[in-house]
Amino acid sequence: MKARVQVMLKTGVLDPQGEAVRHALGAMGFDGVNGVRQGKVIELDLDENVTEADVTRMCEQLLANTVIESYSVDMG
């Protein structure tokens, strides 16, 4: 079983990397890109008995820093 964890900087936390990507897209001629936020995806290969609640605890304790990041869990 796989789980997919998406970690993003919270709204309101400046994402300078996303901003740099947005500028680059504009400079390349891609119009209409109003904002870019860059995050990360973490794939977990899990035993069948690992629950979504377990993965949520992993997010809270390590995979995300909830001071600055939000996360979502997708159990595949």
Next chain:
Amino acid sequence: MRAGVLVFPGSNCDRDLAVAFRAAGFDVSMVWHKDSALPDNLDIVGIPGGFSYGDYLRCGAIAAKSPICRAVADHAGRGGYVLGICNGFQVLTETGLLPGALLRNAGLKYICRTEQLRVATTASAFTETYGAGDLIDIPIAHHDGNYFADDDTLARLHGEDRVAFTYADNPNGSVDDIAGILSQNRRVLGMMPHPERAADPVSGGTDGTALFRALAGALAPA
């Protein structure tokens, strides 16, 4: 006086920090990250700069979950002193011993140069040898030193006089120019600049020595 300096895979300022502690009169033990206990009777734990665990996941995140960091949290919980510099500051925010987080520098570049800091409070065992508002030259060397905290946390830090150092000319986008902060009991200091790199005239300045001298004065047996 006894200091312990943590060593993680990827630490690279551990020996510099040990030299600065020794020069101020401390006996220093190097403490391996897999140890689950600190040496007995430590007065202060130093968490050095570097790239613990390759900065994987987030700077300091893996180190913060290492066995020795549980012992450091217990030491701090007992009122022990902790000094986290650069990656050590990132470790302290990841453990929750200090509030906020260190984000990627606003200009996205790794910055390695000497910066002017303002001493924002002298009311701590780390800063009492400075004068309030003193400007000191301390090197920085980081890619993720952009201090962030929410408005409530900032209000608390300012209200409780817990901002230890600010940048005179903000190099990295840190909120309110913050370069270093203290814990609520004022015994844990985290700072991105490197006072241990300004602790010997041959290595470019001595404005950091007063911090180690302050600690030696505060922690000397009565």
